[in-house]
Amino acid sequence: MAEKLKTLHLSNLCLLAVPRGGVVVAAPIAVTLDTVINLLVTRKIGHPANEEVAIGAVMPDGSAIFDQRTISNIGITDDKMEGMIKQGYSEIVRRQLHYIGSTAIPDMNGKEALIVDDGIATGYTIRAAIQWLKTLNPSKIIVAVPIAPPDVVANLSQEVDKFICLVQPDPFSAVGAYYKDFSETKDQEVMQLLQMK
Template sequence: MAIHEFRDRRAAGRALAQSLAAYADQPDVRVLALPRGGVPVAFEVAEALHAPLDVFVVRKLGVPGHEEYAMGAIATGHMQVLDDEVVRQLGLSDAAIARVVQAERAELERRERQYHSRRPALDVRGCKVLLVDDGLATGSTMRAAVRALRLLQPACIIVCSPVASVEAAALLRGEADEVICLFTPAHFHAVGKWYTDFSQTTDEEVMELLDRPHGPT
């Protein structure tokens, strides 16, 4: 298996959409992307399925001084998920965690305001929600999203990703109604390893994709 499986996020989204064809043209299907990297993937899914597209904002909580290492995540709806094992092993204090949460909450709220400045968030009550990201490494961010999304009372939540670690996929099967990944490599390393082009998705790109019409015409 080549180390790069997808040319870019849009190509990954087109491939993922093929595995989601059963959800095409269903009026109760909604596609929600985890911004920012999940948006180009989800855009292609929404296009292929003729389904409405929106974002569901989530922020990883990085360990102070080692921000790439997740100790949890926060999501829309004031949902917070902490990895108790990481917190215990590193001896993180409540005050240290609170500082990280405060900073990430500010960025989460900024993104919510920006992404929904031109239209309100989709109503997902009673709908089948396809929750999309560009890859799942630890699964902690997606887990926070699933738990927060449950509060909005969708009919079901299907986690969708082009690639996931074995551990993340197993974790999320205990949270979501279904998990659909194109592949789960035994040696995952990092999400970016599975893309030829993994350049950062910008707020401008997110807004441009969200502004395009979606759903049945």
């Protein structure tokens, strides 16, 4: 993926990794493109019956996007949803402070924003990242992931300038099914990769 991105000849790049797994994927890209890794922390809102299934996502500023139809169907009240959003935002702030010691965001004005994650399932966290980034006035938004379902790629491609996805299995099962090792990335590993030059 790093070699594919190199052919885009990005000259005013801001590499934004979605932690934790996105930082691992972004590390060789940062080396190849001779840049540093910045963080873009969004937080999935999981379905009450299965936390792995996203029904929405919280953005770095505490706002959120969510599937209103699903929320109505499963009977999540406004108060409950508000609590889930607050909880997600608290985790975003915790990760920012823990990983980089600050909640400050890089200046994106006129930059080529490259969002990297370890894969996409429903697309909520990346969609939240894209929506939030658009408020920061980048010149381009590019998404690069190793794995995602083809329908999600098709939908998200319409929201960005370039979408790179190496593997688009149909039927799609889960992101982790396409990795030899999809063990949880630890905070310490993220911090080590962020300090990489």
